[in-house]
Amino acid sequence: xxxxxxxxxxxxxxxxxxxRVALAEKGLEYEYREQDLWNKSPLLHEMNPVHKKIPVLxxxxxxxxxxxxxxxxxDDVWKDKSxxxxxxxxxxxxxxxxxxCIDKKLYDLGKKITLTKGEExxxxxxxxxEFLKLLEGELGDKPFFGGENFGFVDVSLxxxxxxxxxxxxxxxxxxxxxxxxxxxxxxxxxERESVSSSLLDPQKVHDFVAGxxxxxxxx
Amino acid sequence: xxxxxxxxRSWSSPFALRIVWALKIKGIEYETVFEDLSNKSPLLLQYNPVHKKVPILxxxxxxxxxxxxxLEYIDETWKQVxxxxxxxxxxxxxxxxxxxxxxxxxxxxxxxxxxxxxxxxxxxVAAMENLKFLEEEIKGKKFFGGERIGYVDxxxxxxxxxxxxxxxxxxxxxxxxxxxxxxxxxMQDFAEAPIIRxxxxxxxxxxxxxxxxxxxAIASSSSSSSSK
Numbered sequence: 439x440x441x442x443x444x445x446x447x448x449x450x451x452x453x454x455x456x457x458r459v460a461l462a463e464k465g466l467e468y469e470y471r472e473q474d475l476w477n478k479s480p481l482l483h484e485m486n487p488v489h490k491k492i493p494v495l496x497x498x499x500x501x502x503x504x505x506x507x508x509x510x511x512x513d514d515v516w517k518d519k520s521x522x523x524x525x526x527x528x529x530x531x532x533x534x535x536x537x538x539c540i541d542k543k544l545y546d547l548g549k550k551i552t553l554t555k556g557e558e559x560x561x562x563x564x565x566x567x568e569f570l571k572l573l574e575g576e577l578g579d580k581p582f583f584g585g586e587n588f589g590f591v592d593v594s595l596x597x598x599x600x601x602x603x604x605x606x607x608x609x610x611x612x613x614x615x616x617x618x619x620x621x622x623x624x625x626x627x628x629e630r631e632s633v634s635s636s637l638l639d640p641q642k643v644h645d646f647v648a649g650x651x652x653x654x655x656x657x
Numbered sequence: 658x659x660x661x662x663x664x665x666r667s668w669s670s671p672f673a674l675r676i677v678w679a680l681k682i683k684g685i686e687y688e689t690v691f692e693d694l695s696n697k698s699p700l701l702l703q704y705n706p707v708h709k710k711v712p713i714l715x716x717x718x719x720x721x722x723x724x725x726x727x728l729e730y731i732d733e734t735w736k737q738v739x740x741x742x743x744x745x746x747x748x749x750x751x752x753x754x755x756x757x758x759x760x761x762x763x764x765x766x767x768x769x770x771x772x773x774x775x776x777x778x779x780x781x782v783a784a785m786e787n788l789k790f791l792e793e794e795i796k797g798k799k800f801f802g803g804e805r806i807g808y809v810d811x812x813x814x815x816x817x818x819x820x821x822x823x824x825x826x827x828x829x830x831x832x833x834x835x836x837x838x839x840x841x842x843x844m845q846d847f848a849e850a851p852i853i854r855x856x857x858x859x860x861x862x863x864x865x866x867x868x869x870x871x872x873x874a875i876a877s878s879s880s881s882s883s884s885k
Contacts, residue, residue, distance in 0.1 A: 488757060488790055502749045504756060514745035527733040528719055534726045539707060572707070 443468035444496040446482055448475055449638050450646040452545065453505035454493040455597035460509045462632035463588070464516045506537055509593055522590045536576060536583065537594040543569050544598055551609040552647050553656050563609050570617045577623060588630060596633055599624035603640035604647040662687035665701055665713040667694050669858050669866055671815035672724040673712035678811050679728055681852045683735045725755060728808060740808040754794060754801065755812040762787045762816065769831055770823045770867075771874040777829075784831060792840045799846060810847055817844040817853075822863050826871060 445461070445468055447454035461468055473482055473492050485494045485501035495502045495511070502511050513522045523530050547569065550562035573595070577583055583591035602613050602624070614621040627633045638646075651657045664680065664687050666673030680687050692701055692711055704713045704720035713720050714727045721730050732740045741748050765787050768780035791813070795801055801809035820831050821844075834841040847853055 497746075500746055502746070502753075504753055507749050507752045507756070510752070511745055511749040514748065527730050528716075528721070530733065531721045531726050531730040534729065535721070535723055538723055538726060 442498050445470050446473050446485060446492050446494040448473050448492050450643050451492060452597040452601060455600065455637050456505045456593055457493045457495060457508050458636035459593050459596060459632050460512045460522065462636055463520045463522065464512060465519060466516065506541060506594065509590065522593055524589065533590045536591045540594050548598065548601060548605055551605050552651065553654055559609060563611055567616045570613065570620050574617055574619045577619060581626060588627065592627060596624065596627045597637060600637040600640055600643050604644040607644055608647065608651065661717050663690055663715040665690045665692055665704065666711045667692050669863060670711050671819060674815060674856065675724050675811045676712045676714060676727050677856050678814065678853060679731050679740060682806065683731065683738050685735055728811065740811065751808050754809045758813045762791065766820060766823065766831060770827060771871060788832065788837055788840060792837050795839050795843050800843065806850060814847055814853065817848040818857055820844065822867050826864065826868055
């Protein structure tokens, strides 16, 4: 029986991009359905009644929500191709810890950089760069966070790189100047078809963020 | 090979309790290291430099931090009495409800606890919306894990204790037996289960601690609104 995979998503969403990358890494065919987040569809309400958020993966009619949970699901089900989590429990715990860390910190800091001004923005920029440096320390000399192989933490983090241009532009700072190793890592990731085909072009992301700034009255 | 398992915790940390329960349910021998969170040990800072928090599980000298991460590690390393389901879809659902518990339910219950007047009324409405999802999810089951306690029960389990402590302090019902009968019943069953019932922190100490947390929260909110 062929698998039916539908992804409810929103192109500029970092969380959606994670799922797109994971599906591409596994070479899976799926139907992409762009959602209007300001006019949510009945399907989205039905498939994610608790949060009404994207991404939602619908696999043979059954919904899975929350990007990190979806990526683990994809890795569990299609475990024979391009495993994202390592086999060893301690290494898995290590990867889950860093993915959780990224979830707890990066999105909110990035949001503050693009939606605030003055001192609040300065503090956010500083904390953002500190966190990226922490990630550089974790990466070390490895090509990927997963070691030789592109893995779970790489999937969790790489989508943020599509937003770096927006952060730099609205925050008026350079990420590469402070975190060259991390930028080198993003370029290495972008050489993978799964990543380059899944991430939205940084200019388009920038324009989306500009629209959000107007909507929130930041401009 | 000898197994060396240590759990760094504080006497009251509800997140550490999850780990205590998991280790005991699986029959794993371990040593407890109690931390004074106002005076963190060098070892804690070495084992969890990123967050500097408990719980931390140290297995044969290797540290794991963050309660969800530790629970999955325990389940993958000691396979007896599995906590997470085998089926990938059921596992995804379990992870979803665990995350919902921490991100939404706990936060909304805390808001009911620390807010006053109209804000508290609104917080209670928000908490009820979240608790109703749990009420729906437990329909037809004794525990979230089915016939026996599983991952979701261990994650949500702190509610079985904290909610009654909060209710006693503020004199307000959060999980009303009439409004949320299934959840109320789950809280009793969970709290009374073997291992769980033997491992709650002392209630009188918890009441004192939470009263102090409430006093501090009220003091900080009134000082920040004194200019109004």
